[in-house]
Amino acid sequence: MDTSQLLKGVLDLAVLAALRDEDGYGYEVLRRLRQAGLDEVGDASVYGTLRRLFRAGVLTSYVVPSEEGPHRKYYSLNDTGRTKLEESVRTWKDFTDTMGQLLKGAA
Amino acid sequence: MDTSQLLKGVLDLAVLAALRDEDGYGYEVLRRLRQAGLDEVGDASVYGTLRRLFRAGVLTSYVVPSEEGPHRKYYSLNDTGRTKLEESVRTWKDFTDTMGQLLKGAA
DNA sequence: GCGTAGTACTGCGCTATGCGTAGTACTATC
DNA sequence: GATAGTACTACGCATAGCGCAGTACTACGC
Numbered sequence: 001m002d003t004s005q006l007l008k009g010v011l012d013l014a015v016l017a018a019l020r021d022e023d024g025y026g027y028e029v030l031r032r033l034r035q036a037g038l039d040e041v042g043d044a045s046v047y048g049t050l051r052r053l054f055r056a057g058v059l060t061s062y063v064v065p066s067e068e069g070p071h072r073k074y075y076s077l078n079d080t081g082r083t084k085l086e087e088s089v090r091t092w093k094d095f096t097d098t099m100g101q102l103l104k105g106a107a
Numbered sequence: 108m109d110t111s112q113l114l115k116g117v118l119d120l121a122v123l124a125a126l127r128d129e130d131g132y133g134y135e136v137l138r139r140l141r142q143a144g145l146d147e148v149g150d151a152s153v154y155g156t157l158r159r160l161f162r163a164g165v166l167t168s169y170v171v172p173s174e175e176g177p178h179r180k181y182y183s184l185n186d187t188g189r190t191k192l193e194e195s196v197r198t199w200k201d202f203t204d205t206m207g208q209l210l211k212g213a214a
Numbered sequence: 215g216c217g218t219a220g221t222a223c224t225g226c227g228c229t230a231t232g233c234g235t236a237g238t239a240c241t242a243t244c
Numbered sequence: 245g246a247t248a249g250t251a252c253t254a255c256g257c258a259t260a261g262c263g264c265a266g267t268a269c270t271a272c273g274c
Contacts, residue, residue, distance in 0.1 A: 001120065008113070008115035008116065008261065009113045014206065017209050036205060038205060042262045043262095044263075049261085051224090068220095068271085069269055069270055084108075099117065102125070102144075111232055112259070115230080115232065158253090177252070
């Protein structure tokens with residue numbers, strides 16, 4: 001089973017969760033996710049997801065110049081984003097419960 | 108969040124699990140999955156997954172004529188399939204654990 | 215001063231896979 | 245003979261994660 005396929009649809013949720021308590025820029029979100037255990041997630045996937053979520057109107061964005069490298073594009077959850085996060089968490093939990101039922105008794 | 112995206116990669120696992128205890132044909136597997144709670148899964152997705160798993164060599168297949176409709180193509184887990192099922196279950200559990208960590212404290 | 219490494223982001227094209235739809239074919243029922 | 249349910253196949257689409265190349269800036273070592 002390929003982990004990259006499992007991420008489909010879930011990366012949105014993971015990124016939203018990573019921004020829940022604190023704003024963050026792409027590279028940092030990537031580090032947060034990898035540290036949380038999603039060590040195989042690609043950088044382009046995270047940047048892409050951030051852009052997609054931004055276009056979808058659930059994130060706001062602001063650029064901060066950095067003194068130790070290139071500028072950083074910070075992202076922040078807005079109200080729509082927080083609502084979407086809650087909804088997505090529920091959908092995810094329902095889904096994993098269903099799968100748990102199906103796998104009951106398996107290995 | 109879209110349920111159909113969540114299924115990516117997981118449908119393999121669901122189908123293998125549905126065939127764990129008993130052989131089954133496509134239409135029946137579809138019913139088992141829907142009954143288990145995956146009520147939005149499309150029929151073409153299940154047939155496609157069965158064909159893919161068959162090509163991958165984890166399922167064997169035999170055709171049984173039916174007296175109450177068209178013929179039925181039964182699928183059966185072979186040893187490779189059972190191994191893959193166990194592996195996939197582990198991958199899935201690890202993945203959901205990781206996500207659980209990430210979502211800890213969320214809604 | 216130049217190459218390498220780390221940071222930070224963008225854009226392009228590929229691929230896997232679930233889904234919608236149409237089509238085939240058989241049985242049963244009205 | 246038309247419709248509905250069963251059972252499967254085939255075609256093409258859309259989504260989204262990923263690999264890779266490219267840009268740009270800082271810092272360190274030679």
